[in-house]
Amino acid sequence: MVQALAVSYVRVVEVERVTPRMLRISFSGDSPPALLENRPDQQMKLCFPRPGQRVPRLPEPEAEDTYGMRWYEAYLAIPEAERPLMRSFTVRSYEPGSGLMAVDFVLHGDDGPATRWARAARPGDVAGMVGPSSAYARPLPAAGHLLLAGDESALPAIGTILEGLPAGARATVCAEVADAAEEQRFDSAAEVTVRWVHRNRGESLLDAVRSAALPGDDVAGWLAGEAGTVRALRRHLVEERGLPRSAVEFSGYWRRALTQDDAPTEEDLAWARERAEGAG
Structure with missing residues (x-):
């Protein structure tokens, strides 16, 4: 029996502009102190909320859940016109003393539901939260040198991973952003090399990873971002660099021209198979 994912309300405390295209929103709520942990990613x-709603209507799962998915059944049972618009995020930071949770929002040009909400967010506004849960945590591959690669959507996770690395660890970061104004500073006790990839100059994340100087052994990879790019990066590390599949953790956070509301494509299914193989 798996404990059901917690479903709760959280309130906006502060909105901060990190870069021209990224907002950091701090939330408070009853559940975060009991649920959030000091771990990366x-x-x-x-x-x-749907248009016309002040707060979202949330699913009400049972306390115990055989497969950890009862909350989703309850979510789908909400009439579509009232069903909240839901998106996945990474916790950027959590302060146990104050109970504040920070989440970074990438302001995409498509003006989707998360972007619209974030742009208009003010202290006191209410959102819903599902999770998090340590049952879904995936540990970083163990290695002396860690390669982290991703686009803007991966920066919050990359930040938490770097902050969690100990002194003496080594990491190489390849991060794709729109332009130089989107670059961020990462704090870490580890020895970190960061290569920023600028789309406005026609630069490619895959090319940056291909040209990255990595030691011949004791290397692991962590990849996240657009699903097609992530698959190409993983194939490069496994097939061209010779890394074991188990040494590459990867996740497709989003799909080009599609949203989380769209049905899985053949590309998505291929990604899921590769992810399952990597876990094996």
Whole structure:
């Protein structure tokens, strides 16, 4: 029996502009102090109200859940016109003393539901939260040198991973952003090399990873971002660099021209198979 994912309301405390295209929103709520942990790449889902709603209507799962998915059945049972708009996020930071949770929002040009909500967010606004849960945590591959690669959507996780690395560890970061104004500073006790990839100059994340100087052995990879790019990066590391599949953790956070509301494509299914193989 798996404990059901917690479903709760969280309130906006502060909105901060990190870069021209990224907002950091701090939330408070009853559940975060009991649920959040001090670990990197902690993922959960935020639920946003439908137009005309002040707060989202949230699912009400049972306390115990055989497969950990009863909350989703309850979510689908909400009439579509009232069902909250839901997106996945990474916790950027959590302060146990204050109970504040920070989440970074990438302001995409498509003006989707998360972007619309974030742009208009003010202290006191309410969203819903599903999770997080340590049952879904995936540990980083063990290695002396860690390669982290991703686009803007991966920066919150990359930040938490770097902050969690100990002194003496080594990491190489390849991060794709729109332009130089989107670059961020990462704090870490580890020895970190960062290569910023600028789309406005026609630069490619895959090319940056291909040209990255990595030691011949004791290397692991962590990849996240657009699903097609992530698959290409993983194939490069496994097939061209010779890394074991188990040494590459990867996740497709989003799909080009599609949203989380769209049905899986053949590309998505291929990604899922590769992810399952990598876990084996």
